[in-house]
Amino acid sequence: MTATAAARDERAMPKGRDLYVVLGALMLAMLLAALDQTIVSTALPTIVSELGGLNHLSWVVTAYLLSSTASTPLWGKLGDQYGRKRLFQASIVIFLIGSALCGLAQDMTQLIVFRALQGLGGGGLMVLAVAIVGDVVPPRERGRYQGLFGAVFGVASVCGPLLGGWFVDNLTWRWVFYINLPIGVVALAVIAAVLHATGERERHRIDYLGTLLIVGWAVGLVLTATWGGTRYAWASAPIIGLAAGSVALIGVWLLVERRAAEPIMPPALLRHPVFALGAAISFAVGFAMFGALTFLPIFLQVVHGVSPTLSGVYLLPMMLGMLLSSIGSGQLITRFGRYKIYPMVGTPIIALALYLCSALDENSTTLSMSLRFALLGFGLGLVMQVLVIAVQNAVSYQDLGSATSGVTFFRQIGGSFGVAVFGSIFSNQLAGHVADLARVLPPGFDPAAVQGNPRLLDRYPVAVKDAVLHAYAQSIDSVFFWAVPVAAARVRADLVPARGPAAGDSADARLRGGLRRGADRPVVKA
Template sequence: MGVGATEAPVGAGSMPKGRQLYVVLGALMLAMLLAALDQTIVSTALPTIVGELGGLDHLSWVVTAYLLAATASTPLWGKLGDQYGRKRLFQASIVIFLIGSALCGIAQNMAELVAFRALQGLGGGGLMVLVLAIVGDVVPPRDRGRYQGLFGGVFGISSVVGPLLGGWFVDNLSWRWVFYINLPIGVLALLAIAAVLHAPSRRERHRIDYLGILLIVGWSVGLVLLATWGGTTYAWVSPQIIALGAGAAVLIAAWVLVERRAAEPVMPPRLFAHPTFTLGSAIGFVVGFAMFGALTFLPIFLQVVHGVTPTMSGVHLLPMMAGMLVSSIGSGQLISRTGRYKIFPVLGTPIVAVALWWCSRMDEATSTLSTGLRFALLGFGLGMVLQVLVIAVQNVVPYEDLGAATSGVTFFRQIGGSFGVAVFGSIFSNRLAHNMEGVLRGMPPGFDPAAVQGDPKAMDRLPPRIRGEFVHAYAESIQTVFLWAVPIVLVGFVLTWFLREVPLRATSHTRDYGEGFGGAPTYRSSQNEIERALSELMRQDAKATELYARLGRIAEVDLPAGSMWALCRIAREGTIRGDALAERAGVPAEQGRPYVNRLVENGLVRRHDGELTVTPAGREVAGRLVAARRAGLARHLEGWEPEEHPELARLLSKLADESLGDDADVKVFAGTTPAR
């Protein structure tokens, strides 16, 4: 929430319309797709990248660096966008993302690739958080839920397409094209946004918590390094690991102190006083741990142990993505209909645990059908948990903490993903080194084990018997990874039983598809969250004709729906030409004229030289219709106390005014004309 807010006037003419709107939305969807793809597209290319650049022990950081940078930067991008305008910052985030992509494509070693992935993640965080904010700037309130649902669906597409694209580029071009492909698409989005996005955005003054953001990055990186290096690069009791642990603890303590004093903390410490937030964050951490860890190491299993191509490893992952999409969409629909949500994480987490245990039994002899069933079960369990945690948290926190709580749950899920990849990588490296020792005892003198251990593709050059032993060593190592994940997920299962289920608020019945598909870290203020939910509820309203008829009965206005639409539109504009009003309604002037005639005859509108002007009586009638609409919207906010939060009261009035006489309601002119 800003300490002071001013709104740039956004009139009807300032928003893009028609083809221009579709160009803007297309460019925004391309940008969102780029950022979302780069969470998954690298997974199927990792074995080849490691084979060319070496550094198997750094493999997990190719994924972790992107996740950490994107997660930590989202609140900064969000607040800067609120304060300075989103268009230029969005363009800057695209440029940073493209520079990072180009540098990743030319990286010559793993250290460079990891650093450039962090830069890419910094830009990706801006793309993900600013896209939906810009949608709110350019799309009328009634349509926002529909369009934001489409953007959420981009995450579903990226989760399916990412591994396939990564594998295809490796097989047909080079792993470097995993990053180069971003350049032409990003430039196209950049040019389109520069050319057609002109709508001003709402500006809010913020006191940005720079120190809090830096401390989050510090302790997150410290803990992930601890998980990565502990027991592999350094012993657990080594001075380096002890220093890392102590440093992370100090940074966490400093972060808590800073957040308590910050005017606008990134994550207010008081959130952790809510048991549901603490439990939701912990369960989200576990789910992110399992999801991103699996997405990173399953392609390695498929390519090294089963010997499939990178493209086919992406195909083999489709059952997991399909299971995730089916269960996330299905659970969201059931929650909306029944209002019950606790059952889904209670059932989903043990399904994930069983699937991970089943994956730990895979080896080089496991059939394609069997691996597909295991992957589908894993995805199905994950999808049952992903969006429920956000719903549970949003349903219990007070309004002032709504935005921070939503961002906090997704933050801990992303951090869990970073830890999952790091811990899985550490376990894998340890176990692989141990398994290789047994295999190497039978190798001829002079054999270089590092060549095979650091480059999985080097096994293809070995004799069949020796290669089989190395493949089995890889299989056992990856088995251990999934086996260790089982107890962690079971801890999450225990935590789900302590989630408190309370009756859903009306706004919690709306679905955020970005969360349902395990999407990106988010930054939305409390007002943004309420506006998103109200927009979705408005989209689910009755047909326009029925809505206006109901409002007419409540406000005691005896006019046909088309006349009420025209009155509200004319009242909003003050004065408008008749032909312009017909154009806004999307009907021929002769079709709309009887509705306007009714307003003129009743003294609500004055016609002069083709111009229509609302009269004082007409403004009073339009005001009654808007008041009836506002009262209906206010019922959706039961439990949020809009009377205690002036910005919520202003939001209700704004949405009520903008949603009457808008372009989404032009169907009120279909059918018969009113009696004269």
């Protein structure tokens, strides 16, 4: 990039009030995408009771995660090639269309299909919002602002279930999706008015084959996790075939990416130590976070008998913990320039919190649950956005979108795996506990139906109710227990940022390459 182009880009960066307006619109758009990963959870029992299809319950969440995951790398790469503003606007429009259709769904199949469309737009919202921060904020300030974006996840993690519960109790579950429309329109208008379009008018070669392959193996892996142990036995031909096919597609994809003119995820990026480790930790965090958030409302509504709205209130400590650690770690990174300590501390905290959650039961007090939820949120806030900061400051500006989308992609695919695997574990555990209770249950009683309507238990004797609630508590506890080893990923000592640009590089390269002042001081250090 020439010095003239660099100077032009720096002048185009919004400043002062315009910068805060842009960041506000980006956070609003990201809030939409983050909410739709959690807002549906508290409404699921009501949705199932109205539309039916209990066997497909997990797909309401998985379809969104899978679609957003598969599209994330493409959004990131296209943003690097053609500029991010127009693509960001397109992703908002797709997301809003999907939201409107979800609210109009008449059966579970329609809802799942429309959730997939919504996820397609949501994938663009997530990755492009974070990548645009890299466009409009110098590296030395990214810690402060990325911490705010991490706080958005904290707000969504609790406001999602809370809003979902309130809509179910006071309006209808369809407002879980309709609420996106006015918020999305505001974000769209602000982005159109304030954010400057960037990107040069050049012809690029889109990596269609690489995109199809990455979608293929991502879908294959999630289907393996979703169907294994539920629809098919783990050792059955369909599951073995899906797993083997996914691994084969990964191998072909890696070969294709090495030869592609403009690969969707450059091979050099995959070999980058900071990116590789960041992607691995993002997978673990996504696995733990999305899996836990899917089953915590079910635990609260079924086992403790709280309303959908109150189940969101019970999760407020998680939001407070995430807000505190995300904003605090961002401020400290901006001030001291060091980031490695946060994921090193955060991942063991997440594992400990999940282990403590695995000991919850129907007799757990509100204080006991709140402390566990707060600890889980605190650990998540220490890890999530710190990884984005590390990766953005370690790669070249030309790969900023691909790197950001890569970290988001692995977090999303981890979330898809988490929901699918946890759902399989929960179903198997519940089936086993119900079999043990067969002799005390009334004829024709289906304990699985309690998940769709917890009030069914009020019709039966106290002994039956207590037995079923205990079975649910034990089954959900197993979910958290098996999440512990996944969340216990540790950060290696070699998590260090790439060397910054040389002293002769342009001002733009020094700014975006991660230098705080001069040419020899990286904005973030191990």
